[in-house]
Amino acid sequence: MQTTLSPESRTSLATPLPEKHAVKLTINGTVHHLELAPWTSLLDALREYLHLTGTKKGCDHGQCGACTVLVDGKRINSCLTLAVMKDGSDITTIEGLADESGLHPLQTAFIEHDAYQCGYCTPGQICSAVGLMQEGRAKTADDIRELMSGNICRCGAYPHIVDAIQEVMQLDPNA
């Protein structure tokens, strides 16, 4: 039995695909020029085209926060934006937080506080916490919990995640 279409019938059935778009993204300080179909999410551009697999695909619907990255300094869900919409943007992923001097203080604190179990949500948690600190709105542990609610940890490491962030923010742990 023939299970694949002949080249002729394939051509006759195919509808022309929309053109690809040139997308320039500066990621962790490096400029990348990509040619992408318009439906490529920023998350898929990072993982599938640039092989930056630190950013995780959890739900792919903006409900879990595993895909959190910083775009022009602000934390967003990379699964719910198209790469082509971010043409010209400056993006920081988990791979861009450490430098020659070592890990980002939040990375160190997550290790010291054992702020994960399986680790799948951790890149998103840390990028989200970087955004939280830059926003400057959290003053208490309750604020951290509220403003980190977009990052789900299925292992339930929340108490240690809050501890780690609190330490880096130098908040009074009793506040």
Added chain:
Amino acid sequence: MNSFSYARPSDISMAVGELVTHEGAKFIAGGTNLLDLMKENVEQPNRLVDINRLELSAIEDIEDGGLRLGALLTNADTAYHPVVESRYPLLSRAILAGASAQLRNMATNGGNLFQRTRCYYFYDLATPCNKREPGSGCGALNGYNRIHAILGTSDQQPETTCIATHPSDLCVALSALDAVVRVTGPKGERTIPFADFHRLPGDEPWRDNTIQSGELVTAIDLPAKGFSDYYAYIKIRDRQSYAFALVSVAVGLEIEDNRITDARIALGGVAHKPWRKPEAEAMLVGQMLSEANFLSVAEALLAGAKGYGHNTFKIELAKRAIVRALKQAAKLEPAS
């Protein structure tokens, strides 16, 4: 997700022109709801018109003491703007009660008005839904309807039945504040009072709002009266953060000598649009701040409320939430 083409116009008339010339095209701003619905194949635009490069992100004072919020201003930048925080704290509170920090950094004010219902049957292509597929029926009416509407529903004709709710928090505050939506379309500019922007399902449940084809929301105008002294936003949900409202209540009061001189109450999570009832609000004017008065108004606001089984609890929940929100706004008890 279906295949689609992409355009990124640089001015408003080009953006409107894109929708006029391409049937099946949609605007995209933050994309937080539209892209989710496209991944579920609920929305299948053949072209996305990216309006993010249009200059619609300003906040500016307008005549008569009001404030104009650009349509492309993000929810986060609106909620944390010092002028909004001081003059319209009800709006800030409502915005920050919704979504997550990441989503509020992406979602725009204009886009929020077009959020679609989170009714499970609207999302599930295997079930009937008059909103998604006109005339196909309603899966929620005799299904699992815990999150559904108790007011203003359409439940008499199978082909127009819809008991979906509007999911927004921001819109509940905009409703209470009597905001005005500014749009530009093929026929020019017009303004839409907030009460007329969203609609009840009626006999066309597939229409969420009164926007015309090709029209683009450019701004939302807030009148001068911001109720910054006496206000409350209460949101009751299944978890403490990052969940849609089962019931939400926005209240703004003006009080002189312990008597109410003006009152606004808008409800979320209970209807196809933010629920207002001016004649119920008028009952409070001239009244003392008392729980008995608040309870009478709550009952008037909920007159005609109807449950569908799983969501019947919302009637009593809404009544108690209204009383509590009024007490908090009047400073009879601390804000929660």
